[in-house]
Amino acid sequence: MFNIQSKINKNLFNLFIFVFLISSCSSINVTEEVVYDGGISTVEASIREESSLDYETRAIFTNATVYFEFDKFNLNSKSLQTLKSAVAAMKDNSSIKITISGHADERGTREYNLALGQRRAESVRDYFAVNGINANRVTVKSYGEERPLSNGSDETSYAKNRRAEIN
């Protein structure tokens, strides 16, 4: 007695797999199939050009960095001190526009760390906003754990990497 089933393979070339089930006291599973290979293409990501930087105004500002505790995004008193002079510099020169990028250490998942880096950058933005800096002068983004300052897997490295950079 033969029981023939056919199913169409999902793949591109409409391959067929025939399964013959021979039912007797012992059944043999008979199959035939063709290896599918759809091919692969490589893409080069075109990297955007860096926007031309105004080195004079950047020099006044001197790349401030503030640091955070694990899984935290609140500003401590040392950070507030750092940001105070940043706010002053921005008030002195209304042409300065800044980007705040938030970062995390490698512990925990990459996407959660991306969101955490964003919260850290947002904390800094909030400080600027509260101190009267117009929101359109501030761009905020996160790199999560993807751009560590230190590659070590110890608390000293982690502490350096949990940061928000202003530049």
Added chain:
Amino acid sequence: MKKYLLTLLLVAQPIFSELVLEITKGSDNPYSVALINFNGSNSAKYQVTSIVKNDLDRTGEFRILENNKLLSIPSSEEELNYSDFKLLGVDFIVMGSVAEEDISNIAATYKVFSVKTESQIRTSTVYGVPNKIRQLSHYISDGIYEEITGLQGVASTRLLYVTEERSKDRSLFKLIVADADGSNEQILLRSTEPIISPSWSPDSKQVAYVSFETGMAKVFTQYIATGKREIVLENQFQISSPSWSPNGKYLSLTMYQDGNAEIYILNLKNKNLTRLTNHYSIDTESSWSPNGSKVMFTSGRSGSPQLYEINLRKFNTVPKRVTFEGNYNAKGSYLPNGEGVIFVHRKNSSFQIALKYFNENFVRPLTNSKLDESPSISPNGNVIVYAISENGTGLLAGVTLSGARFRLPIQKGEVREPSWSGFLR
């Protein structure tokens, strides 16, 4: 004879240099399988036997006996003496042959015999091309696995992952697709900016990922075969954490429209967005239940990262908390049968991969090193591949639900964020 030896060396050499498979622990009660060296007139037979052995070993569910461990080596069914195999405690016998039909075609035939019933239980033929012996061998492995365990095999599936090669002043990031055993690596995307969160479309023809090439996180989709790619949403916001719905029509993602991470569902056809979460804490890492009715995500709303579930069929209900043990549970994904979730769990100061069944109220740790991340489960639900950190570099490891552990071969640079394809066979 001399020529024959030379061919053997040329063929065998790349296999052993590229594939270092380390099985650190297998199943406690494995099937015992006699894998008789494949016959055939060409050199492919050695490669096929070796790849099939590796594939079966990696499942952790077999004890493989090769020719040198057997009492007799039958070359056909007629020569098969079952008592020689019964003495060794063998459950199943596999024999086969490879034939080059012409320059562009190769065919492998294999048979599976049950020692218990003293009968043949399967005979199969796989057709392929000579320079894709590896894929052909994976098909054979999956056929054997399927016959013996009753489950679909995953040797013929693929892994997607990211590598980073650091040099002094910059990094090179690559998005790579490889066979499930880590061999046959091919580059999908090369960039000097970070690439994270790669994932497969349900038909495994496209991938989605986050690239920072525009200066901030943006989600792209890309066809594997053609390289055709697009940014899924053109706007000024950071977008990340893409996950395809099981029917392929939607992408759940995290968008930072309000500055904060919130989850949305994007209709890929008309680009309509539906907002799924609305909370001042972090909401990210969404993934779909197998039937598409629920979305799991990580939220900081309780004060620490925990997993939550939204039922898409009960709109506007409060997300249901899934994890309660410990203060860090993140990046959850459903088992293919929908009965549980795998995720990253923090225990003391270690991050481990853990499993929780929905009908149990405790967490089952699956790994035990310090910084385990990014678990992704095989389409048959049996194996979890994840990223580990060892001596300052990242590599990929695997664990089966039956407890077998393995490492995938070490690539150049740091390897991370593995994602398992669907079935391709």
